[in-house]
Amino acid sequence: MEKPMTDEEMEAFFVEKADGNHTLEFMMSHHMSAEEWSETLDRMIDYGADINPEEKAMMIKWLMNRKE
Ligand code: HEM
Numbered sequence: 001m002e003k004p005m006t007d008e009e010m011e012a013f014f015v016e017k018a019d020g021n022h023t024l025e026f027m028m029s030h031h032m033s034a035e036e037w038s039e040t041l042d043r044m045i046d047y048g049a050d051i052n053p054e055e056k057a058m059m060i061k062w063l064m065n066r067k068e
Contacts, residue, residue, distance in 0.1 A: 010062050017051055017059075034060050 005013060015024050032040065037060045045051055051059070 005062075007066070010059075014059070017049055017055075019049070021047075028066075032063075034064055037063055 011024055011028075014027055018024075018027060030040075038056070041049070041051060041056050041059065045056075
């Protein structure tokens with residue numbers, strides 16, 4: 001098992017995955033349930049975001065646990 005990423009590393013990961021389409025501030029300004037995030041990330045994947053199922057699950061878990 002890999003070590004979980006720090007908050008800083010996760011933020012950099014979101015920026016990398018957004019690939020210039022969104023700022024971190026834009027993404028983090030949204031507050032959704034896990035199900036809503038799942039639907040949103042699926043839509044982003046349809047738009048071309050390079051996010052695999054493991055990454056998607058890890059991102060949602062972190063979004064649910066982040067400090068506001
Ligand atoms: C880490 C990756 C990403 C995250 C967390 C993310 C997050 C979001 C969020 C929260 C919204 C607003 C949705 C709403 O208001 O319900 C959004 C909208 C949008 N995103 Fe992303 N995004 C990501 C990657 C991308 C990528 C790679 C693209 C384009 C290739 C993209 C294109 C769009 C577009 C066009 C919209 C507006 C239309 C819509 O909501 O379907 N996003 N994104």
